[in-house]
Amino acid sequence: MTNNKNEPRVLALILGGGKGTRLYPLTKERSKPAVSFGGKYRIVDIPISNCINSGYKKIYLLTQFNSASLHLHITNSYNFDRFSSGFVEILAAEQTLEHSGWYEGTADSVRKGLVHCRSQHPTHYIILSGDQLYRMDLRAFFEAHLKSNADISVATTAVTREAASGFGIMQIDSNNKINSFIEKPAKDMDIESWKIPQESRGALPANKKYLASMGIYIFNTEALEKVLDSSFTDFGKEIIPHAIKQMNVNSYIFDGYWEDIGTIKNFYDANIQLTDINPQFNFYEEDEPIYTHMRNLPPSKINSAQMTATLTSEGCVITDCKIHRSIIGLRSIIENNTVLDGVVMMGADFYETREEKNTNKKKNIPTLGIGRNCHITKAIIDKNARIGNNVRINVDGKKYEDGDHGSFYSADGIIVIRKGAVIPDGTVI
Structure with a gap:
């Protein structure tokens, strides 16, 4: 003006x-x-x-x-x-x-x-x-x-x-x-x-x-x-x-x-x-960018993965996974042999130090992110969630009433893992 x-x-x-x-x-x-x-x-x-x-x-x-x-x-x-x-x-x-x-x-x-x-x-x-x-x-x-x-x-x-x-x-x-x-x-x-x-x-x-x-x-x-x-x-x-x-x-x-x-x-x-080839809402408009917090995060490291129709944010470490039609948020850590399909993962606000990981391991608390051998579909994983190894979410046909179920919430067949939730090894939801 x-x-x-x-x-x-x-x-x-x-x-x-x-x-x-x-x-x-x-x-x-x-x-x-x-x-x-x-x-x-x-x-x-x-x-x-x-x-x-x-x-x-x-x-x-x-x-x-x-x-x-x-x-x-x-x-x-x-x-x-x-x-x-x-x-x-x-x-x-x-x-x-x-x-x-x-x-x-x-x-x-x-x-x-x-x-x-x-x-x-x-x-x-x-x-x-x-x-x-x-x-x-x-x-x-x-x-x-x-x-x-x-x-x-x-x-x-x-x-x-x-x-x-x-x-x-x-x-x-x-x-x-x-x-x-x-x-x-x-x-x-x-x-x-x-x-x-x-x-x-x-x-x-x-x-x-x-x-x-x-x-x-x-x-x-x-x-x-x-x-x-x-x-x-x-x-x-x-x-x-x-x-x-x-x-x-x-x-x-x-x-x-x-x-x-x-x-x-x-x-x-x-x-x-947003993962569609031609999404109705497109972040890739050079003349009309969507502004946000500028973070000094490292580029995402994909050690090995099969990824299709997926948006991956900065600062992630992804190892030997299969990820389809998903959103991977900032600082997401995803370990080997994990399968994600239709997952909105919000990521984390911080990285864990080696000392924090060792301390949590002694307490049987999973590290930040998603562990090994997990299979997750049609889910929202809120920030700072800790999902252990061998966890299955929304893949075994089990139906939940809409509402609160403790560490997770169900709505219209979508499983929401709460912010900061701890999902132990071997959990089936």
């Missing part, structure tokens, strides 16, 4: 998310945006990178729940040079003389953070979720907002009738103005009149006939101040439906890949899809 005072001044607000119960146990000790993704990234790197790549470098991240690891990641990852006016700063929930409670919802978090945002004198706010997977040219979104003369613009994505029951659905006219909103219409509800007008369809897939809110918004500053001068606590359920009745609210139809990775299944599928 230029320094011309007449130019729009855009401030980006990224919502750090709540308890993230649907992504448990990955969110037991961290917030959703801080969960590892794609081997070396965190989920929050996606919206931050979208902002930076679009030229919007004034970014506040609003946090509250289990935010320590997220704060550390932001501090280590995003430092603009001293000649830039850009920043990525944390706005953590705080007690003041005006309010003493926690954030009560997405809108409430922005309301309580406005006192800090006003010092940037923004003309517009872009509000983003911290736990979605997509690439969007936010500048194009903003230019469409200006062109529409809207007070508020809502990014929307086309969905099928079946999927519509899981989203807030928008009804628009031929000029993309939003006339009505309905929250998660029942599967047997008649919403035929809510179909996307032909004039707005463009090249959208024929089976996707309804518009779902992506939880991404642009507000004129005056409009945001006005809607937050209320008791409403949530943008999707309260602010937007109320604003539609009083303001000019526009739909920006996004036709690219977008995934809300708020459940274990969605998170697992989104990771595994």
